[in-house]
Amino acid sequence: MKLARKYNRVNLVTSLIILVLSGAVYYFAIHYILTSKLDNDLKIEEEEIVASTRKYDKLPLPSDFKDQKVTYSELKPGDTLERHFGNTTYYNTDDRESEPGRSLVTTIRAGAKDYSVTITKSSLEAEDLIRFIFLITLGVIVVLLVTLAIINRFVLSSLWRPFYETLKQLKAFNLADKNEFSLQHTQIDEFVELDQSVIAMSRRVRQDYKELKSFTDNASHEMMTPLAVINSKLDTLIQTEALSDRQGELIEDVYLAVNRLTRLNQSLLLLAKIENNLIKDEEDVILDTLIVQKLRQFNELMAAGNLHLIQEMEPQRLYMSKYLADIMLNNLISNAIRHNKPNGEIKVLLHSGKLSVANTGVAKALNSQRAFERFYKDTSSEGTGLGLAITTQICNLYNFKLDYHYQGERHVFSITF
Amino acid sequence: MKILLIEDEEALRDSIITYFTEEGNICETADDYASALTKINLYNYDCIVLDLTLPDGDGMEILRNLKNLHKNDGVLIISARHSLDDKLSGLNLGADDYLVKPFHLSELKARVMAIVRRKSFDGNNFIVFHEISIDGMAMKTMVNQQTVNLTKKEYDLLIYFIANQNKVITKSALAEHLWGDEIDLSDHFDFIYTHIKNLRKKLVEAGCGDYIKSMYGVGYKFGA
Numbered sequence: 067m068k069l070a071r072k073y074n075r076v077n078l079v080t081s082l083i084i085l086v087l088s089g090a091v092y093y094f095a096i097h098y099i100l101t102s103k104l105d106n107d108l109k110i111e112e113e114e115i116v117a118s119t120r121k122y123d124k125l126p127l128p129s130d131f132k133d134q135k136v137t138y139s140e141l142k143p144g145d146t147l148e149r150h151f152g153n154t155t156y157y158n159t160d161d162r163e164s165e166p167g168r169s170l171v172t173t174i175r176a177g178a179k180d181y182s183v184t185i186t187k188s189s190l191e192a193e194d195l196i197r198f199i200f201l202i203t204l205g206v207i208v209v210l211l212v213t214l215a216i217i218n219r220f221v222l223s224s225l226w227r228p229f230y231e232t233l234k235q236l237k238a239f240n241l242a243d244k245n246e247f248s249l250q251h252t253q254i255d256e257f258v259e260l261d262q263s264v265i266a267m268s269r270r271v272r273q274d275y276k277e278l279k280s281f282t283d284n285a286s287h288e289m290m291t292p293l294a295v296i297n298s299k300l301d302t303l304i305q306t307e308a309l310s311d312r313q314g315e316l317i318e319d320v321y322l323a324v325n326r327l328t329r330l331n332q333s334l335l336l337l338a339k340i341e342n343n344l345i346k347d348e349e350d351v352i353l354d355t356l357i358v359q360k361l362r363q364f365n366e367l368m369a370a371g372n373l374h375l376i377q378e379m380e381p382q383r384l385y386m387s388k389y390l391a392d393i394m395l396n397n398l399i400s401n402a403i404r405h406n407k408p409n410g411e412i413k414v415l416l417h418s419g420k421l422s423v424a425n426t427g428v429a430k431a432l433n434s435q436r437a438f439e440r441f442y443k444d445t446s447s448e449g450t451g452l453g454l455a456i457t458t459q460i461c462n463l464y465n466f467k468l469d470y471h472y473q474g475e476r477h478v479f480s481i482t483f
Numbered sequence: 484m485k486i487l488l489i490e491d492e493e494a495l496r497d498s499i500i501t502y503f504t505e506e507g508n509i510c511e512t513a514d515d516y517a518s519a520l521t522k523i524n525l526y527n528y529d530c531i532v533l534d535l536t537l538p539d540g541d542g543m544e545i546l547r548n549l550k551n552l553h554k555n556d557g558v559l560i561i562s563a564r565h566s567l568d569d570k571l572s573g574l575n576l577g578a579d580d581y582l583v584k585p586f587h588l589s590e591l592k593a594r595v596m597a598i599v600r601r602k603s604f605d606g607n608n609f610i611v612f613h614e615i616s617i618d619g620m621a622m623k624t625m626v627n628q629q630t631v632n633l634t635k636k637e638y639d640l641l642i643y644f645i646a647n648q649n650k651v652i653t654k655s656a657l658a659e660h661l662w663g664d665e666i667d668l669s670d671h672f673d674f675i676y677t678h679i680k681n682l683r684k685k686l687v688e689a690g691c692g693d694y695i696k697s698m699y700g701v702g703y704k705f706g707a
Contacts, residue, residue, distance in 0.1 A: 287563050287564065290563035290584045290585060291492055291495070291563055291584065293584070293585040294492070294495055294563070294584035294585035294586065295492065295494040295495050295498070295585075296585070297585040297586065297587060297588075298494075298495055298498035298499065298502075298585075298588055299494070299498055300653075301498065301502065301587055301588040301589065301653070301656075302498045302501055302502065302588070304651040304653065304698070304699070304701055304702065305502070305650060305651055309698075309699045309701075310699070311699055311700050313699065314698070314699025314700040314701040315700055315701075317699075317701050318653075318654075318700065318701050321653055321655050321701070322655070324585070325655055328585055332565055335565060336565075339566070344566075345567065347567060363662070366674055367674075370673070370674065389567060
């Protein structure tokens with residue numbers, strides 16, 4: 067639930083409850099005041115009747131005028147009547163209709179006889195007043211609620227706009243690209259503060275990330291020199307006379323390890339470079355020709371494993387770095403060869419904007435989530451474990467879609483351009 | 484052959500010098516920008532092996548200086564930076580080749596030899612080793628004036644061997660040279676064996692001495 071909506075709901079419900087309650091209190095208060103005024107009038111009338119009766123020792127005439135009616139009835143001896151006020155109806159003779167009324171029933175003694183006196187007064191005016199007040203209150207409630215809703219809807223949403231803008235930028239935040247956060251134009255302190263914190267945080271994160279990257283970059287570069295020294299010393303070592311075959315084997319192992327370390331380093335550097343978008347030599351790459359060239363390059367490797375190659379190409383041009391296209395194809399094809407089985411098969415298809423490389427191999431699907439992770443490889447693999455990660459990065463750079471699935475005993479890697 | 488090696492890493496410098504001077508080449512060294520600049524101003528070299536990252540300056544500046552001096556020395560850049568930009572700007576500034584660290588000494592030697600050959604014979608590059616003579620322009624190999632038909636890989640192998648004669652060359656160096664470093668052949672060295680076997684057979688059949696020897700299981704040595 068959106069904050070504005072939640073706030074709106076709470077706000078409106080509370081206002082409604084308070085207004086209804088205050089309306090009710092108001093209603094009862096006015097009702098009470100008007101009723102006691104009516105009762106007062108009735109009492110004055112009673113006093114007048116009592117005074118007149120005392121003076122003349124007889125009842126005044128029953129009257130019915132000006133919304134007031136006085137009736138008398140004789141009480142049988144022994145009957146007692148409690149003096150009380152009550153709600154009743156008043157028959158308006160002018161309008162010939164019943165109206166709500168208020169009555170006072172009391173007893174009076176005149177000429178040694180007890181009479182009950184009923185003084186009725188129309189409370190129509192009071193009721194009308196109450197209704198009128200009630201309607202005004204209701205009107206105020208409605209107007210107030212509508213105003214609140216409008217304020218909440220428009221003012222709140224415009225008040226919160228900077229927040230949503232910042233949120234949008236946060237969502238789109240990517241460490242690798244250089245887009246800075248843009249400052250929102252707002253006078254609200256909280257949002258200004260939020261903006262400033264977000265910007266400061268993003269700068270700090272970027273800085274840390276940059277440092278980390280340049281650390282990787284520098285570390286990899288720095289490692290190249292000692293590697294070069296090891297390599298050159300090994301090259302010098304094998305020139306010395308009379309090495310035994312055993313020593314030769316050991317040296318070869320060292321060579322292989324150095325070679326692997328070098329490749330690993332180069333791959334890390336390459337990854338950093340792609341991530342930093344430092345490879346910008348885009349050109350028109352004729353992919354089908356490039357693939358045919360690559361496959362020819364790998365010909366001997368495939369022949370060694372007695373692998374059967376099936377290729378179907380359609381012309382396809384891509385606008386990308388040829389260097390990266392080369393690396394991408396190298397990785398896909400060399401993986402298909404390396405993880406194949408003897409007398410296996412490799413199928414390279416390029417059509418309708420999709421390149422797929424399918425190969426036979428272990429009869430078990432790879433973990434498609436993890437296969438693209440850095441340093442993920444099975445224990446038997448001689449590779450650096452970075453090949454697919456690099457391919458993924460290249461695909462991300464050019465918005466290609468890299469997929470893996472296992473189908474019909476074939477591992478299929480496909481790139482949709 | 485006169486070579487200037489500009490490299491600040493002492494251990495690497497020593498290895499390269501040992502590898503190059505054994506054959507009576509003159510190999511001078513400079514370990515920083517300043518001394519390198521002095522040397523290129525004073526002398527001419529067949530090939531300058533240049534490290535781009537020097538403690539007191541940028542190797543690229545040396546290239547610019549060479550260009551300004553109108554010198555025709557061959558230049559091979561060796562750098563830890565495997566960057567296309569560096570490679571291109573180096574080559575644009577007149578370098579002849581670019582080799583990324585780490586490299587095999589045999590590869591360095593082969594590249595230097597190729598540069599020197601190109602420079603010194605004005606493109607007419609002939610390689611002669613005993614009864615073998617190679618016309619680098621026509622890519623033709625002859626043994627005792629008889630043409631031997633070599634495949635591209637065998638031809639490359641032979642040139643590489645002659646450039647590194649009497650040195651033990653590792654299988655991985657050969658593999659990298661023949662297939663490029665993009666393809667990781669570390670578990671497939673038997674290919675090299677096949678190519679070497681074929682080359683050896685063709686040469687011997689043409690009446691050439693058997694110059695290729697397998698060494699300690701690590702590699703091969705070419706020499707009379």
